[in-house]
Amino acid sequence: MPDFILDVQGLETTFNTPEGIVHAVNGVSFGLAESETLGVVGESGCGKSVTMLSVLGLIPSPPGKVTAGTAYFTRKDLLKMSNAEIRQIRGAQIAMIFQDPMTSLNPVLTIGRQLEEPLMLHIGMTKNQARDRAAELLTMVGIPNAKERLNDYPHQYSGGMRQRVMIAMALSCSPQILIADEPTTALDVTIQAQITDLVKRLRDELGMAIIWITHDLGVVAGLAQRVLVMYGGFIIEEAPVNELYSNPEHPYTIGLLGSLPRVDEKERTKLFSIDGQPPLLYQKPSACPFAPRCKWALEHCWNEMPPLLNVGPEHRAACWVDTKTGRHR
Amino acid sequence: MVTTDSNDILLHVDDLKMHFPIYRGVIQRQVGAVRAVDGISFDIKRGETLGLVGESGCGKSTAGRTILQLYKPTAGKVYFNGTDLVSLKTEEMRWIRRDIQMIFQDPYASLNPRMTVGQIVGEPLMVHGAMGGHELQERVKHLLDLVGLNPLFASRYPHEFSGGQRQRIGIARALALQPSFIVCDEPISALDVSIQAQVVNLLEELQSQFHLTYLFIAHDLSMVRHISDRVAVMYLGVLAEVASRDEIYMKPLHPYTQALLSAVPIPDPVADAKRARVILKGDVPSPANPPSGCRFRTRCPFAEEICSQSQPEFREIRPGHFVACFFAERFL
Numbered sequence: 099m100p101d102f103i104l105d106v107q108g109l110e111t112t113f114n115t116p117e118g119i120v121h122a123v124n125g126v127s128f129g130l131a132e133s134e135t136l137g138v139v140g141e142s143g144c145g146k147s148v149t150m151l152s153v154l155g156l157i158p159s160p161p162g163k164v165t166a167g168t169a170y171f172t173r174k175d176l177l178k179m180s181n182a183e184i185r186q187i188r189g190a191q192i193a194m195i196f197q198d199p200m201t202s203l204n205p206v207l208t209i210g211r212q213l214e215e216p217l218m219l220h221i222g223m224t225k226n227q228a229r230d231r232a233a234e235l236l237t238m239v240g241i242p243n244a245k246e247r248l249n250d251y252p253h254q255y256s257g258g259m260r261q262r263v264m265i266a267m268a269l270s271c272s273p274q275i276l277i278a279d280e281p282t283t284a285l286d287v288t289i290q291a292q293i294t295d296l297v298k299r300l301r302d303e304l305g306m307a308i309i310w311i312t313h314d315l316g317v318v319a320g321l322a323q324r325v326l327v328m329y330g331g332f333i334i335e336e337a338p339v340n341e342l343y344s345n346p347e348h349p350y351t352i353g354l355l356g357s358l359p360r361v362d363e364k365e366r367t368k369l370f371s372i373d374g375q376p377p378l379l380y381q382k383p384s385a386c387p388f389a390p391r392c393k394w395a396l397e398h399c400w401n402e403m404p405p406l407l408n409v410g411p412e413h414r415a416a417c418w419v420d421t422k423t424g425r426h427r
Numbered sequence: 428m429v430t431t432d433s434n435d436i437l438l439h440v441d442d443l444k445m446h447f448p449i450y451r452g453v454i455q456r457q458v459g460a461v462r463a464v465d466g467i468s469f470d471i472k473r474g475e476t477l478g479l480v481g482e483s484g485c486g487k488s489t490a491g492r493t494i495l496q497l498y499k500p501t502a503g504k505v506y507f508n509g510t511d512l513v514s515l516k517t518e519e520m521r522w523i524r525r526d527i528q529m530i531f532q533d534p535y536a537s538l539n540p541r542m543t544v545g546q547i548v549g550e551p552l553m554v555h556g557a558m559g560g561h562e563l564q565e566r567v568k569h570l571l572d573l574v575g576l577n578p579l580f581a582s583r584y585p586h587e588f589s590g591g592q593r594q595r596i597g598i599a600r601a602l603a604l605q606p607s608f609i610v611c612d613e614p615i616s617a618l619d620v621s622i623q624a625q626v627v628n629l630l631e632e633l634q635s636q637f638h639l640t641y642l643f644i645a646h647d648l649s650m651v652r653h654i655s656d657r658v659a660v661m662y663l664g665v666l667a668e669v670a671s672r673d674e675i676y677m678k679p680l681h682p683y684t685q686a687l688l689s690a691v692p693i694p695d696p697v698a699d700a701k702r703a704r705v706i707l708k709g710d711v712p713s714p715a716n717p718p719s720g721c722r723f724r725t726r727c728p729f730a731e732e733i734c735s736q737s738q739p740e741f742r743e744i745r746p747g748h749f750v751a752c753f754f755a756e757r758f759l
Contacts, residue, residue, distance in 0.1 A: 141619040256710045286482035286646065288707045291690035295706055313620060316649075316692030320699040339696045357624035359653035361676065361691040362698060366653065368631070371624035375589050 102129030102170075103274060103307060104153070104192075109167030109177075111145075111152045114160060121382040122148045124331035125166070130275065135301065135308040137322030137339070139315055139354075143376055145331040146311050150277050152177075154194060155184045171275075190220040193268035197280040199260035203252040209236075210248030213267055220271045235266040239296060258289035262296065269300065277309045282317060294321060315358060319343060324412075327351050330377045330387030336406065337413040347415040349392045386418070394419045396426055437608060437640050438471040438494070443503035445486075445493045449715060461715045463489040465664035466503070468741065469749075471608075476634070476641040478655030478672070480648055480687070482711055486664040487644050488532075491610045494642070495527055496520055507608070525555045528601035532613035534593035538585040544571070544596055545581030551603040570599040574629060591622035598629065602637070610642045615650065627654060648691045652676055657747075660684045663722040664714050666741055670748040680744060680755040683723045721752070729754055 111123040123145045130136050140146045151157050153169045153176055169176040171192065176184060188194075196202040204212060213235060214228035223231065229248070236244035239262040252260060261281060268276055278297070282290040294317060301308060312318055318325055318339070325342045327335040327350065335348040346352045356370030374391040377383065386392070389399040398418045406414040407427060420427050446460040463486040471477045481487045493500050496512050505512045507523065515523065531537035538547055549567045552558040558566060568578035574595040585593055594614060601609055611630065615623040627650065633639060645651050651658060651672075658675040660668045660683065668681040679685045686705040693699045707726045712718055718725050724734040733753055741751040744759070 141621060258710055286711075287648070287690040288482065288686060289710070290692075291704065291706050292708075294692075295704075314692065315620075315694040316699075319694050319696040320692055343695050344697070354621060355694060357621050358694050359627075359649040360693060360695070361649040361652055361688060362693055362702075363649070363652055369624040369628055369653065371628050372621040373625070375591070375622075376619070 101131070103132050103172065104130040105168075105170040106149075106153060107168045107170075109149060109152060109169065110165045111148050111157060111162060112165055113162050118380045121379045122162075122331055123152060124379075124382060126328075126331070126333055128326055128333060128336070130307050130309060132274075133301075133305045133307050134324065135310060135322045137318035137325040138309060138311045138328060139313065139318055139325060140328035141313055141376055143379075144328040146328045147279050149328070150194070150279060150309060150311060154188055154192060154277070155179065155181070156188075156194075186220075189216050189273075190271045191273055192275045192277065193271070193273040194277040194279065195261070195264045195268045195281045197283050199257055199264055199284065202264060203260060205252050208249055208251055209255065209263055213248070213263070213270060216267065216270050231270070232266075235270055236263070238269075238300070239263070239266045240292075241266075257285055258292060261285060261289075261293055265293075265296065265300070269304065269306075272304065273306055275307045275309065277311070279311045280313070281310075283312070283314070290317070297321070315343075315354065327354075330383055331379060332383075332387065332403070332416060333406065334388065334417070335415045337410070337415075341410065341413050345410070345413070347409045347413065347421060348388075348417050349394050349419070349421055350388045351415075352421060353391075386416070394421055394424060398426060435473050436470045437473045437508065438642075439504075439506040440470070440494060441468050441504040441506070442466050443468070443490070443493060443505060444501040445489050445498055446501045459715055462664050462717060463714055464493055464500075465714075465717070467661070467664075467666050469659055469666065469669055471640055471642060472656075473607075474634075474638050474640055475656040476643050476654055478651035478658040479642060479644045479661060480646060480651050480658060481661035482646060482687075484663075484711055484714065485661045486714065487646075487661050488612055490661070491529070491612050491642060491644050495524075495529060495610055525551075525604040526606050527608045527610070528604070528606040529610045529612065530594075530597050530601050530614045533617055534590050534597055535617070537597055538593055540585055543582050543584055544576075544588075547585070547596060548581070548599045548603055551600060555604055566603075570603055571596075573602065573633070574599045575625075589622075590618050591625055594618060594626050595629065598626075598633070602633065605637070606639070608640045608642070610644070612644045613646070614643075616645070616647070623650070630654070648688060660687065663711060663717050665722055665738075666749070666751060667723065668748075668750045670745075670750075674745075674748050678758070680748065680750045680758045681723075681752050682727050682729050685758075686726075686728075729757075 107127045109123055109126045113120040126149050138146045152164045210232055213232035217223045217228040217231055233244045282293050322339050324338050326333050329350050335351050346355055353372040372391050377387045385401055386399045389395045404416045404418045406416045409415045444466050445464040446462050448457045449459045451458045479487045492498055494505050500513055545567050548570050549563050552563055567581055571578045576595050615626050643654055655672045658672050659666055662683050667683045686707045689705045709726050720735040720737055721739050724730040739751045739753045741749055743749050744755050
């Protein structure tokens, strides 16, 4: 096992809603190695964003609550920190970019002002130093005439450019970890290609670790070294990227990969579809949350949640069934 | 561009334009127009699926709505079964609407929250089919069954359903009057991956069962490849390329199509690493003020002087393969 710069163990998060308590994250454990790119894949409501928001102390409370777990970053548990302590880390050592570049910038402040803020707050730069650094950052993410464009407001930027600004802002304090929550989902494919290309280039130049949250198995394939697949608030599979795509073990991962049409598809075949709906999580699942939709499900699957079992080198899956034989592991 | 009276052509669109005026100032003078659709021509054959792809703002949804006469076109003709829809009176158009239906992108906004599923699916039957009572109930149940929903759900309200189930309700409503042509406007974009496959499989089954013709509007090129027989690529209000699905994906002749295809991520790290990628610079220009000449020239890696001087003709470079580029021969 390599040394992890971020080590999350047994994380659980719940939300109090008028309909009852939603168990969004149900015991998630993972590590992130230095300068590693980790993909986190799953559908809406699987807990992928909530996991990362919990780690950063960004869950609105109430209604949300982190009920169990630890998240060690440089020997300190992020979950036990006070608001003031975690604010020193958030944005400085761990930065985050969000899905919607339209709503994550303040519309009444100039781009320059928003870029300068973390630099003055976290690094202690003066206004003029921060101004120069902000222009450098904009140039780095590929925005031409950076100096003049610092005076523009967010509405004067296109969607792709706003996401570049978000990336510039996230990288401004040279973080060790960048958490990207569906950063390209709201963008068109040609702009998505620009942004992923930019992130790859910056990762190679700056050497930070990245957690890339997405529902798009295609984007992760070209970007991540290791992938976690989440379902129903659990990590259900974990593997190096090539291994996951060539040799998926969990029935959900198999189904998800089979239900994707490919742009390089040769023959027109019927898409594999997973019947049914994802679980609602009003009760903490006591058995495998995927069992109701799984064609391999055995009796055991309905009674006990499988732990992450080793199924290959660095490859773990939370499933009682060996999908190659259809028998119990 | 193509003959209209051929019998296997269901829909023929001829130089269709849809400009939305921009008004400014105290007296609201018209100062310009957003040229959302600026002269597109294509055919759809009976029983086929034509995929219409492009990025946001390229005019693909406007094109779909204008074909259905939900907007009054600025210019151009739309022939459906040989009848020009643009010249029809409202009353005449209403009769033809039975045969042309639409499935919308957002399954949360396209169903009336105050109507039960039975009322939603039954409404077209009451309006157009003069159906009522027991006959109507039975037909609604049959339709729900057809799209894979429990017929007992007819008395429930839309909020009780998930996104995928709602999209099935929208499909049942579109099928109610047994149309021959359905415009599917991004029917799966709002759905999760595993649910997308369910809905696409359903659309394919229904197509073969009822000999439906689809105009499938989408931005997801992998899904379009999967579902379409032919594909039309749109950029900034005009068509860049139209061809059979194999030609478009194996041998794209327009630089925009090439770039678009290379930008689509492949869910396979080995295949993804092997292919050459074209990364376009910049953003899509505004359709209110499109570039002179070829609309794509500002982002095109092959643009030359001629591209800014005149608009390339949309021409048939190989049988059934249309492309709007001066230099398409280079890629043959």
